[in-house]
Amino acid sequence: MRQPLSSESTVNYIESMTVKRTKPVSLEELWAYEASHPVVFAAPRALAEARLIAALIRGKRVRRTRSKGKRTFTTTQVRKQLGLA
Amino acid sequence: MKEFPFQIKVAGATETAMLRFANQGELLRYHRSLAPFASQSFTAVREAVEFTRLAAKRWRYYSRADEAVESFEELRGKIKHAPKSEIAFIMVATIRQGRRDLPVGLAYCRRTWCHHLALDFLALHPRVLTQPRQMDGLGSGIVFSLVQLANALRIPRIWGEATVNSAPFYEKLLEVSPVQDLFVIEAPEMVAITRRQRKINAPALVK
Numbered sequence: 001m002r003q004p005l006s007s008e009s010t011v012n013y014i015e016s017m018t019v020k021r022t023k024p025v026s027l028e029e030l031w032a033y034e035a036s037h038p039v040v041f042a043a044p045r046a047l048a049e050a051r052l053i054a055a056l057i058r059g060k061r062v063r064r065t066r067s068k069g070k071r072t073f074t075t076t077q078v079r080k081q082l083g084l085a
Numbered sequence: 086m087k088e089f090p091f092q093i094k095v096a097g098a099t100e101t102a103m104l105r106f107a108n109q110g111e112l113l114r115y116h117r118s119l120a121p122f123a124s125q126s127f128t129a130v131r132e133a134v135e136f137t138r139l140a141a142k143r144w145r146y147y148s149r150a151d152e153a154v155e156s157f158e159e160l161r162g163k164i165k166h167a168p169k170s171e172i173a174f175i176m177v178a179t180i181r182q183g184r185r186d187l188p189v190g191l192a193y194c195r196r197t198w199c200h201h202l203a204l205d206f207l208a209l210h211p212r213v214l215t216q217p218r219q220m221d222g223l224g225s226g227i228v229f230s231l232v233q234l235a236n237a238l239r240i241p242r243i244w245g246e247a248t249v250n251s252a253p254f255y256e257k258l259l260e261v262s263p264v265q266d267l268f269v270i271e272a273p274e275m276v277a278i279t280r281r282q283r284k285i286n287a288p289a290l291v292k
Contacts, residue, residue: 019263020261021273025281027222030257030258031222033254033257034222035217035221038214040136040208041206041254042136042140042205043206043245046143047206053139053142054138
């Protein structure tokens with residue numbers, strides 16, 4: 001049996017979005033945290049964009065390499081290959 | 086050349102690190118210095134190598150479209166010339182070792198059209214990550230230098246997307262909670278970061 005949707009929200013979103021000031025964090029505490037949690041951060045959108053750029057560059061490089069290695073044939077050579085000449 | 090100094094602790098002693106704008110040559114040197122770590126399986130090192138390479142590729146892509154800069158003066162000039170433009174740049178953190186500067190981390194930033202600073206990548210160099218507790222305060226130090234850069238350009242806000250890994254770091258650094266998928270550094274947070282950085286020179290920490 002389907003449950004009726006509750007009209008009352010159990011989470012106060014406005015309250016949860018409020019950022020509160022915490023007690024001062026000492027230098028030692030911050031450095032200890034940094035030592036155990038490596039500072040290597042990337043914004044997800046920036047990371048996605050950077051990966052896309054890297055893929056684009058890689059794609060261009062592959063196309064360039066392929067076009068360099070590509071052999072071209074004259075019409076006569078093609079006809080010979082096909083046994084038409 | 087404009088540089089933004091910050092204090093770190095290297096093997097227990099306070100040292101000054103520098104954050105400065107990266108140019109093509111500097112990025113290439115940074116890129117080459119990653120090679121010995123490229124095959125490591127430690128997640129943080131693997132990600133640091135990947136993020137740095139991707140950030141450099143992204144920067145070069147924007148550079149070809151004349152949307153990236155290599156110096157503070159160039160950035161200021163571009164803002165003056167086109168106030169609504171988006172400009173990308175990479176800041177490299179270095180420490181002095183003998184007669185050369187050793188790269189220890191980088192930050193990829195964008196000056197947005199409305200004169201804010203977006204932080205897209207923040208990664209320490211694998212040589213730092215493989216020796217935990219050898220250098221303390223690099224990550225927070227780089228952010229402190231970005232605050233200095235923002236002050237120099239009168240940028241009122243630094244922001245970025247936070248992830249499940251970075252959110253707790255920003256909560257501690259900015260002394261706010263909760264940080265979800267967005268962190269914002271404005272005047273009060275800039276003050277907190279600056280206050281903490283100044284404490285590094287305090288006698289209690291210098292041993």
